[in-house]
Amino acid sequence: MKYLVLFVVVIVGLMLIKKSQQPRSVRQPPSPNKPPQVPEAMLPCAHCGVHSPASRCVWRDGKPYCSDEHARLGS
Structure with a gap:
């Protein structure tokens, strides 16, 4: 368990160092x-x-439509 915590701390530390170098x-x-x-x-x-x-x-017949399909179907 202690190795897992140590591993997480090392990874977070490396990420912080990398971020500060950018x-x-x-x-x-x-x-x-x-x-x-x-x-x-x-x-x-x-x-x-x-x-x-x-x-x-x-535009079809002076009316606006949201798509070609609705323009084809009409109002």
């Missing part, structure tokens, strides 16, 4: 020149009502 990454603050991102419109599917981003919607 270089720490320096976090850069976000650049102030970036304009704030505008949220994308979420549109409800005309078939099931699930909201999807406007860029991922499938």
